Amino acid sequence: MEEKTVDSWAIRFAQIVSRFGTLRVSVLFVIITLFLTLAGSYAIRMGISGEVYLVDFVTAIFLTLLSAPWVLFFFSELIKQLENSRNSLKDVVEQLERLREEDVLLNRELQSNIRRLNHEIEQRKDAQLEREKVFADLEQEIKNKSQKEQQAKRLSTLLRSIIDASPDLIYYRNEEGRFAGCNRVAEEMTGKTEAELIGLTPHQVYDEELASQVVASDQEVFDSNATVTEELWLRFADGRRRYFEMRKVPFFDHDGHRLGLLAFGRDMTDRKQAETAVNQANRDKTAFIATISHELRTPLNGIVGLSRMLRDTRLTEEQFSWVSTIYASAITLGNIFNDIIDLDKLGRDRLELSLKTVSLKEFMQELSSIIQLLAADKGLAFESEIIEPLPALVEVDGTRLRQVLWNLLFNAVKFTQKGKVSLSVEASATENGASLVKFKVKDSGVGIPKEELENIFAMYYQVNHPDHQTATGTGIGLAICQKMVEMMNGDIKVNSVVGEGTCFTVELPLAISHKPAQFKEIAVSGLNILLVEDIELNVMVAKALLEKLGQNVDVAMTGGEALDKARSQQYDLILLDIQLPDMTGFDVASTLHEEGLAEQTPIVALTANVIKTRQEYLNNGMDDVIAKPIKKSRVVEVFNALFAEEQVEKICVVEEAEESELLSILDLDLLQMLVDTIGQEMVRTSVKVFQENMPEYMHVLEIALSAKEKDEVCSQAHKIKGAAGSVGLARIQKIANRIQQGDHPAWWENVHDWVEELQMAIQQDLPKLNDWLSQQTIDD
Structure with missing residues (x-):
């Protein structure tokens, strides 16, 4: 504690000397010393002799002036040395402080480096573990890949065996239209191995006509990126001709890039022959x-x-x-x-x-x-x-x-x-x-x-x-x-x-009806009629009936005779039998129209063949049809329609017939209610959903029917009935309802006809429903 006080005093004194300067402090020191010497001399002299002499003061001043500079010099040097020492010490302290701070910084940096090093060591340990794990995973992946490659090889072999064992014709071609692979049936058909086919175009494999057809359908697949189905006859290398249904589909890689097309051909020769036989049987029937x-x-x-x-x-x-x-x-x-x-x-x-x-x-x-x-x-x-x-x-x-x-x-x-x-x-x-x-x-x-x-x-x-x-x-x-x-x-x-x-x-x-009633009795008489009929009995009956109705009848027994009479005389009406000994009634009508002999003369067909529809007769130049045996009521109806009714009434009949047909296939009340409540767009959406689902429904139904799975047929028909009813397809709903009645005793005898009827109704009624909805848009 004392050392600190001395050091503090000395330091303070040295600071004073440094502050006021050595000269000033020295002068002050000399003055103080001189004063103290004089005071001391005076005190001593007074104490010793009781008297003070001038000499004493002079001596004291002389001695003081003589010794004071040396003392002052000594103390000045001492102070200077002390100050220098202090400054040196201060510099050393400051240097030590800097060293200490640097040591602290170095210590901190060292600690940081140690921590970083420890972290890097941990990271390296983790990296090593991760590396070991990666190596283990890689080893397992290589093992799995090897197993997968073996499995893929087995599956490829199996798939190839299945494709080769398939009775269908299978091949695939790349984007350039060249063969890229095929199965055994394709090899048999072309007479070339798969290796020989690869790289060839259809023009190098098929004859020109078939090749052009195949290339055209291929191009359709590439243009539309959609499945294309076609039926064509193919000639095998051994000379056999078989009828194939070909389905071509585009195929893509995992990234969605198209690689080419796949073609599947089902041999439909037996079915084609059966269809031909059925069609011939229908024609014969x-x-x-x-x-x-x-x-x-x-x-x-x-x-x-x-x-x-x-x-x-x-x-x-x-x-x-x-x-x-x-x-x-x-x-x-x-x-x-x-x-x-x-x-x-x-x-x-x-x-x-x-x-x-x-x-x-x-x-x-x-x-x-x-x-x-x-x-x-x-x-x-x-x-x-x-x-x-x-x-x-x-x-x-x-x-x-x-x-x-x-x-x-x-x-x-x-x-x-x-x-x-x-x-x-x-x-x-x-x-x-x-x-x-x-x-x-x-x-x-x-x-x-x-x-x-x-x-x-x-x-x-x-x-x-x-x-x-x-x-x-x-x-x-x-x-x-x-x-x-x-x-x-x-x-x-x-x-x-x-x-x-x-x-x-x-x-x-x-x-x-608000139109005038059709006359029960004939409203026209005195017509000059050419009756073309080759059977005497029919001539007798028809002539007697017509004459009883007040008409004039001229008879021709052949087509040639009818043409001769029509060229030589103008008739009001020609009643024309269809089956004549020398030509058909259609031929006669065609000739009359070509020669302009029927411009003012209606031609009415007389026929016992009611297989044809009335429209078919109209399309062949007839104005109307009377079926045999001839009925008086029908003759009256036709004669009055041709000669006693206004044309506008005929147009109304056609329009009302079309309206009646629409009522027979659509539930117009339900449809109008749906349009009014949920909106036309929603109805269109519902119809679109029905149209998209119906092929799948019919496909399942037909497969179930072929497999004689009665319950599945009824179940599918029930779905179709519900779907049709929800969009107002009344006729489809009725037909499906008949099909779903599986407990019907004559169900198996009729179900195939009902399914055909359902298929035809779907094809015919959906366009009419869409037309009706379009008409609503126009009306709105």
Whole structure:
């Protein structure tokens, strides 16, 4: 503590000397020393002698001046040395402080380097572990890759074996259109090995015509990046020709780059031959029915025509009864034959409706007059009832409606042994301004067992019951009735009690007609008519009928004779038979049009071949068609349409026929409701989803049908029914509903026809639905 005080004093003194300078401090020191010397001398002298002398002061001053500089010099040097030492010490301290700070910094840096080094050591340890792991993974990957390569090699060998074992033709080509590989069938077909084929183009393998076709379809695949299917005949190297269905698809690598195309060919020769045989059988069947139609209707024409004219002569009551029976029997035969013809048309989807203005009361009277003859022949009573109010005129295909009711009435008479048969008609208004007309056919016959009621509309189905063994039939009449009623957008129902009788109800939504009624009686007379017919009996019946209607008839028995007469004389109408001994009626009509002989003269076909549709006759130059046997009502209808009605009325008939057709395939009320509630765009989206899903549904259904998996067929049909119902495809929904009724006793006999009908309905009805939606857009 004392050392610190001394050091502090000395340091402070040295600091003072340094501050005020050595000279000033020295002068001050000398003065202080001199003063102290004088004071000391005075004190000592006073103490010793009690007196003070001047000499004492001089001596003191002299001694002080003599010694003081040396003392002062000594102390100055001492102080200087001390100050230098202090400064040196200070520098040393500062240097030591700097060294200490540098040592601290070095220590910190060293610690940091140590930590960094430790971290690097840890990193190197981790890197080493990671490296070891990578090496282990790499070793495992190499091992797995080797295993995968072996597995891929095995799979490649297996795949190659499968491809070579496939009976299908398989090959693939690159982007340049050159062969890049194939299977064994392709080698057999081309007569070249795969190694020989690789790098060749189709032009180097096939003949020029086939090569051009193949290259064109390849280019279509490359242009559209889509699957292309084509059918073509290929010639094998051994000379065999086989029919293949080729499907070509583009194929890509993992990055989406197209590498070329794959081609798969299925040998369809047997199927093609079977289709050809089926088509030939259908043509033969159609030709057979057409021939039978002509051959049977020729005598039938004579029976109906002559018996009808004979009834108008003076006969006894017994003779009139016999003639009426002949007349009714001939009409019955004609209607049975019509069922056979319509069955063929249904099989080819060629049955069509032709709407006309019909008086319901006159229609009932005409139908009742014929059925009354049949009923009377069996001793049955017949009642006809018209329940008012009833629309005076409606738009309906009278021929088809007559055929439906005729079948029902004929069955009623056939299955009734005693009692009566009745026919009634009533009508009620609908919301859209049309009329729901309801026909009821009742009988007091044997009845139908309850368990059989759902089956009677099946094709070829007949009730298996003891009470029905006395009456036989083909089993097609009611099935055709149901289809015709469905075409007219109606419904047919049946109620029956065994032993008490049966009641059939036909409900049809019919448009009320505001046009003038078609004349029941002919509205034109004195026409100069050229009748072209080669059968004497037909000439006699037709000529007698036409002359009775007040017309003038000239007859030609051949096509050449008809052309000669048409060139020499102007006729008001030409009734032209289709089957003539020297040429067809179509040839005659074509010549008349080419020579300008039919510009003012309508040509009406007379034909027993009702296989063809009315439109086909119109397309071949005819203005209308009259089927044989010739009926007075049909002659009156055609003559009045050609010579007594305005053209605008004909246009209305066509438009209303199209509207009726639309009503038969679409649920327009549902569709309009959907458009109003969820919007047209949403309806279009729903239709698009239906259209996209339907091919898959039909594919599954057809596969299940081929595999005879009844439950799957019914299940798939149920899906289609629901999907069709949700977008208003009424006809598709009805057909699918028939298919899903797997408990139907005649299901297997009819399901293939139903599936074909469903397929055709899908193809035809979807475009009509889209057209209807487009029309709504235009209307909006």
